Amino acid sequence: MATIILYRVHEDFDRCVRAVRSKDARFDGWFYTAVRTTRIYCRPSCPSMPPKAENMTFFPSAAAAQSAGFRACKRCRPDASPGSPEWNERADLAARAMRLIADGVVDRAGVPGLAARLGYSVRQVERQLLAEFGAGPLALARAQRAQTARLLIETTALPMSEVAAAAGFGSIRTFNDTVREVFALPPTELRLRAGRQVASPGVISLRLPFREPLCPDNLFGHLAATAVPGVEEFRDGAYRRTLRLPHGSGVATLRPTADHIACQLALTDLRDLSRAISRCRRLLDLDADPVAVDDLLAADPVLAPHVRREPGRRVPRTVDGAELAVRTVVGQQMSTAAARTHIARLVAEHGDPVADAGGGLTHLFPLPATLAALDPDRFGLPRGRRESLVALVSALAGGAIDLGVGADRERARARLAVLPGFGRWTVETIAMRALGDPDAFLACDIGVRAAARTLGLPFTPATLAAHAAAWRPWRAYAVQYLWSVNELQVNNQPA
Template identity: 70%
Template structure:
């Protein structure tokens, strides 16, 4: 998009928030970069440069605007929806791979040389993996500075910086302020003093957002002990690199309030990234809804409650296991099966603020399933676990989507519904479609659409590449608890 200067300039003149995260506006006369919706006076055309990412603007020597805080804008929808190596790399960097394994580790996991990966990211993102990771560290540092009472030394190392000097230099370069000044201004702005313990952040998104199906689905399928709903807040445990975590997510008018309790603060960036992925917050709902509303059958339900997101997952292997457990049974029965596994072999966690008790069992712990289930489902689960353990199947943030789907298709017991569910909710495929799902077929029939899987799949061609979102709109036509938020039938300690 940055190649279309006129379009970008029109966006910043109109201060259109839909473009926040799509590109960055840098102003040569001030040395500042902004999000497109920045309320400041529109700069002259000759003083404007457009960059595809904050990392690229920082690498070019610009610092973040203190007014619009571009580092806190929604992420680009491209990195969630696409399946190419650049998108995979961006998702892995967001999950902390560079901080943990360095650029060589990132390149090796993607199957590229460091030089090839550097060239690809520079061409599309405007910055290499180190610069992208540096921009993420700066944002993580800002969150910790403004929302916790940690010492600056602890903030520096928790954010992934190798030294205090590197931390100070980066914060000054990116935000034109010292870490101490950032904390002082945050206290003056918010009127509070950061407290120890939980970290509270705001997760921005592009409007509109319909929380009904998004949070309603998570609530309806919540596994007791791992997930719960308290009032209008969804809570769950997280398995992170350096320890366990708990996240609380509450939808608001222009953001999702996120409260994190982490065993190790080095996991902050990954926890935020996974929370955003779980809620599909980097989607572009305007583009999705415009496409789907061109179909006369879908147009009324799109207009009735626009901005539906795809409820995803916090962990790919966990979602795959739960999809297998849910084959050909009700939502309630699937929750019961999963809860038994959690109670039997899940790792205990401490939750002082609620009723969460365990992490969902890791794949290696599930090799000997201590829960009774049909023999066919047990074989399917065993095949999935063998593929994950043997490295033949990767469902992580940077996995090769096509390779993962191909592997799933070769496993016994994996039919179109299971594969489609994993593609939609674990792999983030925006075009995944579960034509054989009972709720989808009933909705299609009620809307006058073909109800058989083959005919409906052919009819759905007009909804591409957003068929996963079309599923959410189809599901919304039914009277099911996945469409109710705040949840009315599944509450705390479900």
């Protein structure tokens, strides 16, 4: 199957028409099809009869289609399609802005707050987003609020006034007008058409879509193996964890199915719904384009059998960059079991307690500021690693290092690299899982080098890094396939 990566794909009219006529789900989220005769926009895979080509126009985002006066298709629900892979893969201003908007920065701090986080002027940010996505930051945030509102309307019994407030609308009138404009139905009729029942009070159930294929064993197996007691658990086939959110805490329960991730969210404040969804999607790398990744990696004849055996491997990421960085440093030169035990002790002693009606989760992961205020001797680590951890949490607490969703990846790398005890492995692990860099590569990782040796590849860090240049820009995914070589060897050992 050929790769579909194409920058600004919505501008290639003929290719978009072919994708719509073939109902190619791989393009969902890459662009949106608007039909001028009906004033409706759809995802490319919409099951309805494709319109005539002369009636189609294409947009890079749902917000752009909405801003042009089109309303969402009731059948294919284009607002619920996976996000464009570009938003997470790219490291430029527009992509960083999109990640921050998805995390609710515009709702909390407005466009000036977004611009400040990015280090650019409001005018520069607005101009760049209009050029890239066909809509400015306010329109992009409005589209997200509309989707959040739809979820709350269809999956809860909340009064509409509470839905409006939770979705981030300033007034019930704005809420009503937006829902009617985007979905061509008033909120009450949208709820009646959904006909869903709330599974349990205070819990929101939804489906997280992804581009197929997806290898859940790789993704959920890693999360289960490294789960920190109190913060995470694997229970009844589902991964569960606590979330620290802008307005309170939450618990996410994530379970893989054949064509989506079943997600349950228990939140102390529903205003955090869109942020919680965004962080769960980021954790599971659900906006990736696995066909593009696997096509490139399978071009290497050494990797090809492993790609064919388990296509769709994702990079297990994180809901909180600072948490991942702390866990990486604590776990240096420790077994996975020892690291879990040590980090669980930190959580129990210094994390904020939470209530979990559905299982055994007890705490939020401690904030960097909390850890920075502790006597370093309380970490119980060897001197070198203790110095590394103190330097890290101090830099995170003071704002010298940003590992958030909108962080500048190269700046973060540079600032991590000068901390004491931060070698290439530590920096690249944080880049891969916290910063979401799809091209991060662990050339000095013991497991990666062992797999390279098994496969007959160069296995010294320098020679392996040189060979891995052919895997760019997907070297973080190559790491997942290399680790699978070791898993295969273990599983094939005689009992």
